Amino acid sequence: MYEHFFQCPYCWEEISMLLDPSVVRQIYVEDCEVCCNPIQITPEFQENELIAFDASDIEQ
Structure with a gap:
C-alpha cells in the first residue's frame, strides 16, 4: 500500500x-x-510508483 497526502x-x-x-x-x-x-480519487501507477493523482469534488 502507498500512503498519499493531499488537500x-x-x-x-x-x-x-x-x-x-x-x-x-x-x-x-x-x-x-x-x-x-x-x-473522486484518480491515482495512476507505473512500476509501483505513483505517477499521477487527482482528487476532484463531485458536483451534487
Missing part, C-alpha cells in the same frame, strides 16, 4: 489515503475524513 477539494484540509499500486489506473469515490464530502 480536500471542499474543506482544503490535508488528508491522507492508502492507495493500492497493484492496479495501474483507478477511479473511485471516497469521503473526506474531515468534512465527509465525496471526492
Whole structure:
C-alpha cells in the first residue's frame, strides 16, 4: 500500500489515503475524513510508483 497526502477539494484540509499500486489506473469515490464530502480519487501507477493523482469534488 502507498500512503498519499493531499488537500480536500471542499474543506482544503490535508488528508491522507492508502492507495493500492497493484492496479495501474483507478477511479473511485471516497469521503473526506474531515468534512465527509465525496471526492473522486484518480491515482495512476507505473512500476509501483505513483505517477499521477487527482482528487476532484463531485458536483451534487
